[in-house]
Amino acid sequence: MIRLYGTPKSRAFRCIWAAEEAGLPYELIPLGFGPGMKAPAHLKLNPNGKIPAMEDGALALFESLAINLHLAAKAGPPLMPLGDDASRVLQWTLWAATEVEPAAMQWAYNTYIRPAAERDPGQAAAGAAGLNARLDVLEGQLGAQSWLLGETYTIADCNLAGVLYGAWANKFDLGGHTRVKAWLERCLHRPAALAARALREAP
Template sequence: MLRIHGIPRSRAFRCIWAAEEAGLPYEVVPIGFASGFKLERPLAINPNNKIPALEDGDLVLFESLAINLHIAKKAGAPLMPSGDDESRVLQWTLWTATEVEAHVLRWGYNTYLKPPAERVPAEASAGKEALDLRLAVLEGELAKRPFLLGEAFTIADLNLACVLYAARANGYDLARFPKVVAWIDACLDRPAARRARALREG
């Protein structure tokens, strides 16, 4: 059984959703946050002392996107396809990490995550400006196909949709990107996503 350390209202949500999509048994080992975005207690199996972390038998992993790639590989296609499409999954997952997430966080910290007195509107604007450039790229790609790789939903879609999920839920303006909106809706309306979201949103 997969053991996912974290709480649904954190990056562990991605791993919970991935486990649901994969149809693999899992348990969530709850560990949340104290003030200042610090863990409420040390997480010995992650040298970075961050969540999530995964135990899968003798294997211990940190980094949520790496965890998700591992879960998807256990499930196989269509969640993790083979051949050239596996490389495309890696491409979009790394794009999520390097081109998207930092800008989502820059906007988010200065819009809703930090206390109001600590928010810097110029930082929020800069984050949105940078993210909108990436969303324009995504809009163009999704004009060609319903999901990142084609007709089938893969772990690449899940990884990117998770990063954009909280921003959208907290008022990020996506009006310029109707294809992105339709794609997020399609991702988040999947049965596995709804089960994971019930844990996060409930």
């Protein structure tokens, strides 16, 4: 049994979504932000003292997108394709982590995460500009196709849409990126995404 440690209101949301897409049985072990993340038992799974973490038999993993790649590999095609498309999945997953997420989080921290008195409008604007530059790239990649790699949904879509979920849910202006907006709607209204969102968005 796959065991996911975290709370749906964290990056563990991405892993819940991926497990649902993969059709794999899993158990969510509730672990929120707080001292539990620094407990010795959890540090054995994630020495960074963060969430999420995963156990799959003898394997322990941290980093949400690495966990997702593992889950997709267990499911196999089409979620994790073979050949060159497997390399493209890795490319877009790393792009999500290194290019998209830093800009998205710069915007998020200074728009809705930090208390209002601690937000920096200049940092929010810089984050928005950085995110828009990455969305320009994504807009061009999508073109007339439905998904990142073409006409088949893969874990690359799950990973990138998972990174963009916070911006989407908090009304980042996607008006100039109509293909991205339509793609995010497709991603986030899939049955697996709705199952994960039901946990994430619960009161």
